[in-house]
Amino acid sequence: MLKAGALYFAIVMAFFIAVITASLIMLAAHFRTSYMKEMRYTRLLTNLNSGIAYLLADGDIPTPAKEIDLFNKQADSVLIERKNWGIYDLAVVKAHILGDTIGKVFFTGINTDKDLxxxxxxxxxxxxxxxxxxxxxxxxxxxxxxxxxxxxxxxxxxxxxxxxxxxxxxxxxxxxxxxxxxxxxxxxxxxxxxxxxxxxxxxxxxxxxxxxxxxxxxxxxxxxxxxxxxxxxxxxxxxxxxxxxxxxxxxxxxxxxxxxxxxxxxxxxxxxxxxxxxxxxxxxxxxxxxxxxxxxxxxxxxxxxxxxxxxxxxxxxxxxxxxxxxxxxxxxxxxxxxxxxxxxxxxxxxxxxxxxxxxxxxxxxxxxxxxxxxxxxxxxxxxxxxxxxxxxxxxxxxxxxxxxxxxxxxxx
Incomplete structure (x- = not known):
């Protein structure tokens, strides 16, 4: 027959094991969330740069804004827009996945390296x-x-x-x-x-x-x-x-x-x-x-x-x-x-x-x-x-x- 002290010790140990296990699970979930967030941000940044490259290459982007599905998988979309600001072009590019969005605004100009x-x-x-x-x-x-x-x-x-x-x-x-x-x-x-x-x-x-x-x-x-x-x-x-x-x-x-x-x-x-x-x-x-x-x-x-x-x-x-x-x-x-x-x-x-x-x-x-x-x-x-x-x-x-x-x- 176990003594009362042994039972108490077992309960305390079980409690600490439960706390440590829960902490490990929460820590793993936190790191997973951070990792997924970092991966999503990296993907957004890649999509944003792709949108900027697309805008610089395409001379016929209309106003208002145009939504582009980069890979035709309905998962990677960028919003691009261009309008005149005086004699320069004002460009807007936004990339979004689920509720996360990042964007850039910039002026574009014409390369004149070949005009000597x-x-x-x-x-x-x-x-x-x-x-x-x-x-x-x-x-x-x-x-x-x-x-x-x-x-x-x-x-x-x-x-x-x-x-x-x-x-x-x-x-x-x-x-x-x-x-x-x-x-x-x-x-x-x-x-x-x-x-x-x-x-x-x-x-x-x-x-x-x-x-x-x-x-x-x-x-x-x-x-x-x-x-x-x-x-x-x-x-x-x-x-x-x-x-x-x-x-x-x-x-x-x-x-x-x-x-x-x-x-x-x-x-x-x-x-x-x-x-x-x-x-x-x-x-x-x-x-x-x-x-x-x-x-x-x-x-x-x-x-x-x-x-x-x-x-x-x-x-x-x-x-x-x-x-x-x-x-x-x-x-x-x-x-x-x-x-x-x-x-x-x-x-x-x-x-x-x-x-x-x-x-x-x-x-x-x-x-x-x-x-x-x-x-x-x-x-x-x-x-x-x-x-x-x-x-x-x-x-x-x-x-x-x-x-x-x-x-x-x-x-x-």
């Missing part, structure tokens, strides 16, 4: 003349009259004996066109139904690109001096002034005319109907855009005018559907540097010391000196296609270039 042109000048039956220390590095698409050395300001040409370090081919009477669909979308922003939108000048706002776009109407003569980041569009049917103290990050601005005060630094896309005037010592970070789009029948000369000591990273363009007597004008001040592209369906005005790391396309050059105004002369300027970063991505705005896309910037 430094200069495209429309054929107006006149050559391009170079003088002083002008350097042209890259391929040139030039008028049939070609390129020649000239005296200017009492100085001869002292650069490369071939005048352009690259291949030369013949240009057409007009520039390669711009993407008509994208131009129409930009024009629609100017003609938005302003009555349906809120009239305000936000002082500080940060809108994620994962959320809906916030659009604000600015009263005439508004001075933008706030801190605005992300998925924000500002529209005005009059003039807008961007203060030197304003902090803009990836926002879009549409107005009849825009003035950017001296000392401003930021990253944004600005579009105007009439003019954009930029002060001195201004910096635009990549990927920024400045563009003027001429209205049909407009009598004035649409223009973008930069002050001195500009640093611009991105794209500057002017557009008109048909060449007019008062062609559009892009004018650069002294000591300007641009990394990216300049496109003008009209004139580009430069001064001595101008440096462009990238490509310039226009109908005609104007060279301003203290004494004379020259046409189709380049004096002491540097245009260098090879100096542009290998990581630079262009916009789908430009026709006639490659269609290989890449991730331009990851967004929040």
């Amino acid at each position: 042109d430094v200069l495209y000048l429309s054929d107006e039956d006149r050559p391009i003349s170079v003088s002083g220390k002008t350097q042209l590095t890259g391929n040139g698409v030039l008028p049939k009259a070609g390129i020649k050395q000239s005296y200017a300001e009492g100085k001869p040409y002292t650069g490369n004996k071939d005048m352009i370090d690259g291949k030369i081919t013949s240009s057409n009477r007009t520039l390669k066109g711009l993407n008509s669909t994208m131009i129409k979308e930009l024009e629609l922003k100017f003609g938005a139904n302003l009555k349906l939108l809120r009239v305000t000048n936000p002082a500080k706002l940060n809108v994620s690109f994962k959320d809906s776009t916030r659009t604000f109407i600015l009263p005439a003569g508004t001075r933008v001096d706030g801190e605005l980041t992300g998925n924000i569009i500002l529209v005005s049917d009059s003039s807008v002034v961007i203060s030197a103290t304003a902090k803009l990050n990836n926002v879009q601005i549409y107005a009849h005319s825009v003035k950017v005060e001296s000392g401003f630094s930021g990253k944004c896309q600005i579009f105007a109907r009439d003019s954009i005037v930029v002060g001195d010592q201004v910096r635009f970070d990549y990927p920024s855009t400045l563009g003027v789009i001429r209205m049909a029948g407009a009598a004035d000369q649409p223009s973008i005018t930069f002050g001195n000591n500009l640093l611009f990273n991105g794209i500057v363009f002017s557009y008109e559907d048909k060449r007019s007597a008062m062609q559009t004008l892009i004018s650069f001040g002294k000591g300007s540097r641009l990394n990216g592209e300049v496109y003008s369906t009209g004139l580009v005005k430069v001064q001595k010391g101008m440096f462009i790391a990238g490509k310039v396309s226009c109908n005609r050059f104007i060279m301003q000196t203290p004494v004379t105004l020259y046409e189709n002369f380049l004096i002491d300027v540097v245009f260098n296609r090879k100096a542009r970063s290998k990581y630079y991505l262009s916009s789908g705005l430009f026709e006639g270039q490659g269609k290989e896309k890449g991730v331009l910037e990851w967004l929040k």
Whole structure:
């Protein structure tokens, strides 16, 4: 017959064995859950990267969003969407399994590795003349009259004996066109139904690109001096002034005319109907855009005018559907540097010391000196296609270039 103490000991031991066994079962279940969660996250991440690759490869993804079953097993789905954000594409990719979802938002751009042109000048039956220390590095698409050395300001040409370090081919009477669909979308922003939108000048706002776009109407003569980041569009049917103290990050601005005060630094896309005037010592970070789009029948000369000591990273363009007597004008001040592209369906005005790391396309050059105004002369300027970063991505705005896309910037 067992003693009471032995029975008590057996019960205690059974209790501890039960606790340990239950703990082991719970621990095993926890590790299994964590393992399954980790496996599911890894699978989601793989699907997300597959969705990003699919979006970059497919140029016809519609808006609204499109659901894709990656392996046709009804188990791995990604949601992809692409829409224009100014002159770039805004892409959204989301992967989901059961209740778990991960996503990425980013801008896409066009790879320009195969576009080695430094200069495209429309054929107006006149050559391009170079003088002083002008350097042209890259391929040139030039008028049939070609390129020649000239005296200017009492100085001869002292650069490369071939005048352009690259291949030369013949240009057409007009520039390669711009993407008509994208131009129409930009024009629609100017003609938005302003009555349906809120009239305000936000002082500080940060809108994620994962959320809906916030659009604000600015009263005439508004001075933008706030801190605005992300998925924000500002529209005005009059003039807008961007203060030197304003902090803009990836926002879009549409107005009849825009003035950017001296000392401003930021990253944004600005579009105007009439003019954009930029002060001195201004910096635009990549990927920024400045563009003027001429209205049909407009009598004035649409223009973008930069002050001195500009640093611009991105794209500057002017557009008109048909060449007019008062062609559009892009004018650069002294000591300007641009990394990216300049496109003008009209004139580009430069001064001595101008440096462009990238490509310039226009109908005609104007060279301003203290004494004379020259046409189709380049004096002491540097245009260098090879100096542009290998990581630079262009916009789908430009026709006639490659269609290989890449991730331009990851967004929040």
